Amino acid sequence: MLNGMWWPLTNALLETLYMVFVSGGLAALFGTPIGALLFLTRPGEILARPRFHHLLGWIVNTTRSIPFIILLVAIIPFTRLVAGTSIGTTAAMVPLTIGAIPFVARIVENALCEIPKGLLEAAQSMGATPLQITRKVLLPEALPNIINGLTLTLITLVGYSAMAGVVGGGGLGDLAIRYGYQRFQGDVMIATVVILVVLVQIIQSGGDLLSRKLRKA
Amino acid sequence: MIHLSNLHKTYPQRDGTTVHALRNINLDVAEGEICGAIGHSGAGKSTLIRCVNLLERPTEGQVIVNGQDLTALSMPALRQARHQMGMIFQHFNLLSTRTVFDNIALPLELARKSRRDIEAAIAPLLALTGLTEKRNIYPAQLSGGQKQRVAIARALASRPKVLLCDEATSALDPHTTQAILALLKDINKEFGITLLVITHEMDVIKQLCQRVAVMHQGEIIEHNDVLSFFTQAKTPLGQRFVQAARRQELSDIIKQRLHSKPDQLQHPVPLLRIFFVGKSAKDPVLSSMQQQFPVAINILQGNLETIQDTPIGIMVIEMRGEEAAQKAAIYYLKQQQLTVEELGYVERDVVAAD
Numbered sequence: 341m342l343n344g345m346w347w348p349l350t351n352a353l354l355e356t357l358y359m360v361f362v363s364g365g366l367a368a369l370f371g372t373p374i375g376a377l378l379f380l381t382r383p384g385e386i387l388a389r390p391r392f393h394h395l396l397g398w399i400v401n402t403t404r405s406i407p408f409i410i411l412l413v414a415i416i417p418f419t420r421l422v423a424g425t426s427i428g429t430t431a432a433m434v435p436l437t438i439g440a441i442p443f444v445a446r447i448v449e450n451a452l453c454e455i456p457k458g459l460l461e462a463a464q465s466m467g468a469t470p471l472q473i474t475r476k477v478l479l480p481e482a483l484p485n486i487i488n489g490l491t492l493t494l495i496t497l498v499g500y501s502a503m504a505g506v507v508g509g510g511g512l513g514d515l516a517i518r519y520g521y522q523r524f525q526g527d528v529m530i531a532t533v534v535i536l537v538v539l540v541q542i543i544q545s546g547g548d549l550l551s552r553k554l555r556k557a
Numbered sequence: 558m559i560h561l562s563n564l565h566k567t568y569p570q571r572d573g574t575t576v577h578a579l580r581n582i583n584l585d586v587a588e589g590e591i592c593g594a595i596g597h598s599g600a601g602k603s604t605l606i607r608c609v610n611l612l613e614r615p616t617e618g619q620v621i622v623n624g625q626d627l628t629a630l631s632m633p634a635l636r637q638a639r640h641q642m643g644m645i646f647q648h649f650n651l652l653s654t655r656t657v658f659d660n661i662a663l664p665l666e667l668a669r670k671s672r673r674d675i676e677a678a679i680a681p682l683l684a685l686t687g688l689t690e691k692r693n694i695y696p697a698q699l700s701g702g703q704k705q706r707v708a709i710a711r712a713l714a715s716r717p718k719v720l721l722c723d724e725a726t727s728a729l730d731p732h733t734t735q736a737i738l739a740l741l742k743d744i745n746k747e748f749g750i751t752l753l754v755i756t757h758e759m760d761v762i763k764q765l766c767q768r769v770a771v772m773h774q775g776e777i778i779e780h781n782d783v784l785s786f787f788t789q790a791k792t793p794l795g796q797r798f799v800q801a802a803r804r805q806e807l808s809d810i811i812k813q814r815l816h817s818k819p820d821q822l823q824h825p826v827p828l829l830r831i832f833f834v835g836k837s838a839k840d841p842v843l844s845s846m847q848q849q850f851p852v853a854i855n856i857l858q859g860n861l862e863t864i865q866d867t868p869i870g871i872m873v874i875e876m877r878g879e880e881a882a883q884k885a886a887i888y889y890l891k892q893q894q895l896t897v898e899e900l901g902y903v904e905r906d907v908v909a910a911d
């Protein structure tokens with residue numbers, strides 16, 4: 341079974357992990373401030389800018405509604421600009437990151453909405469600036485919920501990364517198609533599916549564990 | 558220390574109307590004083606206290622705290638001014654992901670104090686609020702009273718001159734309420750902090766405050782000092798608050814026999830409630846009255862309250878005798894600095910047997 345396939349499978353798994361976690365991390369890095377901005381500029385919040393809020397919300401929604409496979413191809417010129425190439429694992433991370441940023445932004449916005457308003461008032465009454473409120477109160481208090489959301493994002497990215505083969509990104513999905521489907525190696529197909537299932541389980545459990553540890557209630 | 562003048566606050570509604578949350582509020586709180594505002598839910602108490610640190614910006618009027626007109630300040634200057642005002646809330650508003658220590662440290666972190674200064678500032682606050690053992694615990698493991706203690710320590714961390722309390726004991730049971738009120742009182746004594754306290758509970762006013770403002774529909778309808786508020790509130794609403802807080806109301810038997818006018822009775826006997834405050838509680842006023850006037854008194858109820866550490870005796874008596882003698886005796890009592898409340902009339906021989 342899986343004769344000579346152990347190395348390609350391992351390699352594909354590493355490529356998938358690389359794509360998922362790096363683009364997930366980048367999406368968190370860019371998506372969190374956007375989400376915080378979405379929240380803070382809501383009508384009635386401390387930086388209320390309704391027009392800006394609606395514009396940003398519209399951009400986020402639009403990006404989210406583009407099917408990933410189309411985004412992958414549509415932003416190839418941008419990918420080339422950022423990654424220097426439009427082919428390969430690193431290049432695939434550009435559309436993965438772009439696709440995940442609006443996802444993260446909404447997750448962060450929703451998590452911030454759930455923080456009791458009294459906490460913001462308390463911080464304001466202490467003379468905190470909006471940036472301090474965000475960094476010292478909002479984000480730490482929302483972190484357990486944000487971690488849950490990021491777990492979901494990573495799992496979604498595992499699915500998206502399977503499509504990365506289109507731009508030569510490699511990874512488990514690509515392997516499954518090339519060996520399992522095009523060369524009728526059923527055992528490779530099954531192996532990739534098993535690895536993906538286990539991967540998703542591990543991400544989910546890890547995320548749950550971390551979120552629970554951060555929640556002090 | 559706090560000076561509010563001609564404060565108005567309106568909220569425009571979606572349907573075009575406006576809600577007047579505050580109307581022409583004038584309030585002065587002197588340095589080191591404890592001033593309370595009491596009113597029913599919706600009276601505008603929270604709006605009032607939130608105007609003091611400008612969490613809510615008044616539509617009109619001035620807010621002067623520690624000599625500074627807050628409404629005229631830029632945002633950075635206002636934030637600076639807020640470091641001199643602590644605030645505590647009904648629902649504590651602690652950060653669930655920070656320990657007791659780190660919650661108390663928050664205002665100091667915001668003011669960019671060094672870790673060393675923070676540690677030095679917080680140890681005595683933990684001791685003051687009895688939380689030294691709890692310093693590394695998260696709020697979820699604390700009782701309501703302990704949470705409010707953390708909130709108090711946090712509010713004091715930046716060494717404010719003013720402490721604003723918005724229904725600080727309303728979420729606590731009576732026993733815990735007493736403890737928190739005692740703590741607030743100690744803090745006022747020890748640090749000379751000015752307290753503005755808003756509440757719908759008369760007990761808070763009674764135990765903690767020196768002066769009281771009664772709020773109704775966005776207005777302050779009565780200013781009083783707490784002792785005279787308790788013995789002779791000026792407004793019907795104020796009187797209702799006082800009555801609700803008296804431990805001993807008129808017993809039902811007396812209430813049923815009480816008439817507001819003497820006309821319907823054959824032998825009307827006036828029923829009086831007399832307050833003996835502080836020094837007057839020690840003088841034998843009633844017996845000297847009976848020596849000077851041909852009246853006889855019968856004590857129906859009596860009890861002792863403590864307000865602001867001052868004992869107040871409250872007595873309900875009926876006074877028998879000729880009408881002229883009764884009038885003269887009542888006049889005499891009032892001259893002795895007693896507060897005399899004429900409750901009405903009862904039929905002689907009904908309430909008390911001869």
Ligand SMILES: Nc1ncnc2c1ncn2[C@@H]1O[C@H](COP(=O)(O)OP(=O)(O)O)[C@@H](O)[C@H]1O
Binds near residue numbers: 598603604
């Ligand atoms: N943000 C707001 N928008 C509209 N109306 C408000 C707002 N805040 C308070 N009010 C109204 O102002 C009045 C006073 O409210 P509040 O100060 O909270 O009263 P209290 O604290 O005495 O219960 C109420 O009628 C309330 O509905």
Ligand SMILES: [Mg+2]
Binds near residue numbers: 602603604724
């Ligand atoms: Mg209120």
